Amino acid sequence: MKFEKVALPYATDALEPVISKTTVELHYGKHHQAYVDNLNKLIVGTEFENADLETIVKKSSGAIFNNAGQTLNHNLYFTSFKPNGGGEPKGKLAEAIKSQFGSFDKFKEEFNAAGVSLFGSGWVWLAKDA
Known part of the structure; x- marks a missing residue:
């Protein structure tokens, strides 16, 4: 499975002045992209090559876990906001x-x-469990 960054549900400047356009572009455009790119490279030929992101986070370790975890964190982070x-x-x-x-x-x-x-x-993160 090839992973991609989650699409932003708002423009990169829509969260200003709380989160600047520059900050969104850096963290979404560069950091998030790097985690996704690294994850895609690392899972090739492994048991995680066709797994979904949550499975990889639950079952992996090391660099695969780190990049999967950061991909999931950034997906949650960037989709948790809305303008105003x-x-x-x-x-x-x-x-x-x-x-x-x-x-x-x-x-x-x-x-x-x-x-x-x-x-x-x-x-x-605030999360709900059973």
Whole structure:
């Protein structure tokens, strides 16, 4: 399976002034592309050559895992934004955050602390499990 960067659902300058066009072009255009290109080269001739991205992240190690993980991270990152977005969540997500953390402010505090204390990139995700 050949991987490609996820398509941006907005223009490269649509997130300004929060995230600059230059930052999007660098991280999406260069960093993300490098992870995708490296992954495509690394999986040739391996058990992961025809696997989907999530399977590769779950079952690989080393350079394949690193590049698959960063490809998935960047896919999630760039599709999580929208122009004029942000603010407190509503509906089921807001209810779940309040139930788990007590308040949105407490969630933000713990989420930021998790990112700051994580060695390396500081990438953290809020995820739902069973």
